[in-house]
Amino acid sequence: MISHGLTRSTCRANASTHRALNDSYNLKLRAAGQRWRHDSIQKGLRPFAAHTARYPSQNLESNSHLARSYFPVLLKQRAFSTSRMKASSTMSDAPNKAVVAFGSNMGDRIATIEAALAAMKDKNLNVIKLSSLYETKPMYYDDQDPFLNGVCQIETTLEPLPLLDVLQSIENELGRKRIIDKGPRTIDLDIILYNQEHIKHPRLEVPHKLMLEREFVLRPLADILPYEHLPSSFTPSAAHRSIYQFLQALPEMDSSMSPVTVLHQQMPLIRSHDSARKTHVMAILNLTPDSFSDGCVHSQKDLETIMATARNFIAAGADIIDIGGQSTRPRAEYLSAEEELKRILPVVKAIRSMEEANDVALSIDTFHSKVARETILAGADIINDVSAGVHDKAMLATVAELGKTIILMHMRGDAHTMMKLTDYPEGVLKGVAEELSERVQAARAAGILPWHIILDPGLGFAKNQQQNLELLRRLRELRDDTEYSAWLKNHPWLTGPSRKGFVGKVTEVEEASKRSYGTAAAVTASIEGGAEIVRIHDVSEMVQVTKMADAIYRSP
Numbered sequence: 001m002i003s004h005g006l007t008r009s010t011c012r013a014n015a016s017t018h019r020a021l022n023d024s025y026n027l028k029l030r031a032a033g034q035r036w037r038h039d040s041i042q043k044g045l046r047p048f049a050a051h052t053a054r055y056p057s058q059n060l061e062s063n064s065h066l067a068r069s070y071f072p073v074l075l076k077q078r079a080f081s082t083s084r085m086k087a088s089s090t091m092s093d094a095p096n097k098a099v100v101a102f103g104s105n106m107g108d109r110i111a112t113i114e115a116a117l118a119a120m121k122d123k124n125l126n127v128i129k130l131s132s133l134y135e136t137k138p139m140y141y142d143d144q145d146p147f148l149n150g151v152c153q154i155e156t157t158l159e160p161l162p163l164l165d166v167l168q169s170i171e172n173e174l175g176r177k178r179i180i181d182k183g184p185r186t187i188d189l190d191i192i193l194y195n196q197e198h199i200k201h202p203r204l205e206v207p208h209k210l211m212l213e214r215e216f217v218l219r220p221l222a223d224i225l226p227y228e229h230l231p232s233s234f235t236p237s238a239a240h241r242s243i244y245q246f247l248q249a250l251p252e253m254d255s256s257m258s259p260v261t262v263l264h265q266q267m268p269l270i271r272s273h274d275s276a277r278k279t280h281v282m283a284i285l286n287l288t289p290d291s292f293s294d295g296c297v298h299s300q301k302d303l304e305t306i307m308a309t310a311r312n313f314i315a316a317g318a319d320i321i322d323i324g325g326q327s328t329r330p331r332a333e334y335l336s337a338e339e340e341l342k343r344i345l346p347v348v349k350a351i352r353s354m355e356e357a358n359d360v361a362l363s364i365d366t367f368h369s370k371v372a373r374e375t376i377l378a379g380a381d382i383i384n385d386v387s388a389g390v391h392d393k394a395m396l397a398t399v400a401e402l403g404k405t406i407i408l409m410h411m412r413g414d415a416h417t418m419m420k421l422t423d424y425p426e427g428v429l430k431g432v433a434e435e436l437s438e439r440v441q442a443a444r445a446a447g448i449l450p451w452h453i454i455l456d457p458g459l460g461f462a463k464n465q466q467q468n469l470e471l472l473r474r475l476r477e478l479r480d481d482t483e484y485s486a487w488l489k490n491h492p493w494l495t496g497p498s499r500k501g502f503v504g505k506v507t508e509v510e511e512a513s514k515r516s517y518g519t520a521a522a523v524t525a526s527i528e529g530g531a532e533i534v535r536i537h538d539v540s541e542m543v544q545v546t547k548m549a550d551a552i553y554r555s556p
Contacts, residue, residue, distance in 0.1 A: 095126075095155040098163060099193035099225070101208070101217050105138070105147040106186045110262060110269075112174055113148060114403070114449070116187050119170040120154065125163075129153040130444075131220035132259040132490040133451040135271060139214065144184050148260065149216040151192070153224055160194050164204050167191065192217060198231040207234050215254055218247040223490070259490040261451050262405050263320065264361035264381040269451075270532050272492040276556040279527050279546040282363065282535040283318035284498065285310065287343045288327045303350055310351045314360055317543035320382070321357075322535060323347055323375075324365030328386050328461075332415045337368035345374055352379030363407070369394040376402045382454075386411050386461065388439040389446075400447035407494055408439045410458035418462040428467040429474055430482060432457050437487035454533065455479075455491045459522075460500040468502040472522060475529025492532035497522035499537055516541055524549045 100120070104112045113133070120127060131150045138144045156163055167189040175186045192208040199206040207230050211217045221228075226244035241249070258273035263280070271277050285306070313321055325343035326335050335343075344364065351357050363382035364375045369392045372383045381404060388408040389396040399406045410432045412421035424431035436455055443453055457471045457478060471478065472495070480489050497503060498519050499512040507518035516538045523534045523542055527549040536542040 095157060096159075096195055097128075097153060097155055097193075098160075098191055098195070099151055099153050099221065100125075100167065101149070101151045101188075101190040101192045101211075101220075103147050103149040103188045103216070104186060105145045106184050107175075108265075109148045110451070112187050113150070115174055116170055116189060117152070119173060120152075120167075123166050123170070124156070125158075125166065126155040127152045128155055129224040130450060131223035133449075134216065134220055134257055135260050135269065136216040136257050137254055139216065147216065149220060151217070151220045151224065160191065160197075160199055160204055160206065161201070163194075164191060192221070193225075193228075193230075196231055198233045207231065212246055213250075215247070215250055215257060218243060218250070219257060222247045259451070261454060261492050264359075266359045267319070267361060270454075270492045272490065272532055276554055277532060279531065279550050279554070280319040280533045281317060281539065281543050281546055282320040282322050282494065282533050283313040283316075283539045284535060284537050285313070285321050285323045285347070286327075287323065287325045287347060303346060306347055307350050307354065310354065311356055313539050314356050316540040318360065318539050320361040320363050320533070321351065322363040322365050322384055323351075323380075325371075326366065328365075328415060330415055330419050334415065337370040340366060340368060340371050341374055344371070345378060348375045348378045348380055367391040367395065369398040372398050373402065376404050381405065382407060384456075385409065386458070387414075388436070389442060390439075396443050396446035396448060399452075400443075400449075403452070405452040405454060406443060406448060407454045407456055408436065408443060409456035409461065410436050410439075412462035421462045422464045422467060424467070428463060428470055429478055432471065433478055433482040433484040433488060437484040440487045440491070450490065453491050454494055455488060456494045456496065459495060459497050460502065465502050465505055468497075468500070469506075472497070472525045472529065475526060475531060479530050493530060494533035494535060495522075495526040495531045496535035497526065498535060498542075513537075520545045528553050 102113055102116055106112075110133075117127065117130075130152045133148050133150045136147045136149050138147065158166065171187050171189055176188070177186075190208055191204065191206055192211050194206045197206065208217070211221075212235065222244045227242045229242055230238040230246075232239045256274065258271035258277075260269035260271055263270060270280070287306075310321055323344050325340040326332075344366075348362060348364070352362060361381040362375075362379060363384045364372065364380045365384045365386070366372055366375070367385050367387045372380075372385075372395060376383070376399075383395070383399050383404060384407040385391075385395055386409045387395075388411065389406075390411075391414070396406070412418055412435075436457070440453060440455070444450070457475070459468050459471060463471065475493070475495070478488070479485070479493055482488070499515045500519075500522075503515045503518035503522060504510060504512065507515060509515045509518065519536065519538065520542065523536065523545050526534055527546065534542065534546060
């Protein structure tokens with residue numbers, strides 16, 4: 001069902017019809033997606049406690065380098081004939097494991113996919129593993145919109161055909177109309193694997209007969225089951241190749257395929273593996289009297305003046321405005337959630353009401369779950385938590401429930417202790433990678449979807465001068481080439497070097513507000529290292545820096 005081919009004439013004649021049919025569902029889809037996230041907090045998308053950090057998506061059976069020691073090479077295989085399928089009961093006693101591929105290229109693709117996941121959970125299909133979400137070009141015919149594709153592994157007591165019936169009922173509920181074979185679709189749900197069974201039936205073939213030629217299936221499948229082997233009866237090479245090896249054996253790969261991350265409904269998705277991707281500028285709007293570099297600049301001004309500042313940020317090219325009511329500088333005294341809300345909630349409401357801000361994401365710099373909840377309900381899109389959910393144990397569950405994106409920053413201790421916690425016995429790169437991967441796992445366990453997570457190495461937090469410089473120098477390695485990269489590589493990265501103390505030491509500029517040249521160099525290094533977002537104070541100047549750095553490092 002997830003094939004992308006169609007004829008040119010029928011595509012053009014019916015694409016607008018499909019879009020119109022889907023538009024009426026979007027509000028319902030978002031509500032359903034939020035309901036699923038809330039349920040996920042109760043039952044959870046549990047990470048697998050026995051997993052190694054290097055292979056986070058694998059359990060012991062499917063992780064080949066562990067499985068060789070504990071399990072037979074060949075798992076139980078059953079070739080299903082048509083007669084066996086007809087005779088099969090609706091449910092089995094023990095849970096079955098199936099992999100469902102999902103895709104959408106019409107309407108609000110994110111909302112549709114999240115609503116499909118919600119509906120699966122409502123129908124007792126327990127999602128136990130979930131891939132990143134990839135934006136992909138149509139494969140067989142290119143005259144249609146890009147797809148979002150992913151896969152999930154589920155546990156179910158349903159036999160294959162009843163499971164197919166449930167998935168098709170979800171498609172129908174979400175507006176799927178089978179007018180054009182392989183045409184545009186609001187949602188597509190395919191069973192691509194079912195235990196280790198090879199199934200042939202007029203209604204269903206598993207493994208999916210075309211999956212080995214489809215990167216948009218193999219790549220997300222390799223996220224969650226890279227070392228899985230297919231039934232030997234499916235293809236002669238099944239016993240010798242893993243899913244990852246089948247992916248690598250594709251004759252041609254789509255260089256434009258990329259994991260995506262949500263910022264704001266009106267903004268393009270971040271495509272973190274796109275070599276020509278734009279660097280997003282996050283403008284800092286501190287409403288604190290004690291910020292290290294701009295305390296009192298905005299905190300004592302009236303609301304109209306603050307809104308004018310926000311308008312200036314937007315006019316200068318800011319993509320995100322990060323609103324903070326609490327200083328996180330070393331030795332700062334923390335506010336209560338109530339005090340923080342008094343400072344920032346009126347500003348969030350005011351900026352979100354501005355027409356100029358319709359296409360700008362609002363981020364809230366907070367570690368209080370109550371502040372996160374109230375500001376999200378007032379229109380915020382992103383929670384920027386310097387503690388990555390450690391300070392307030394309800395933070396991750398709150399963000400998951402409300403369906404927004406979270407920035408997980410690496411930090412140790414708090415404002416009073418962090419600069420005493422700079423010892424990384426195996427080096428700062430490995431230490432940050434390991435500790436951030438643990439926070440990603442915690443976020444996933446709380447129900448935050450992979451496409452709602454952004455990572456931040458935490459420049460200036462629990463790092464000394466040389467460690468900050470090393471992280472900037474080796475940012476690409478941190479992201480893509482450590483033993484923890486399976487948790488880190490598909491997420492966008494944010495860096496926040498703006499006016500930091502280590503910049504002042506190198507440039508010998510004591511006054512923080514005058515460190516723009518040093519900040520510009522650090523921003524450029526961040527972009528060369530792969531950062532998708534830079535958090536800065538001097539918006540107009542740094543927008544120019546990012547444009548130039550993008551032209552150098554992000555050319556197609």
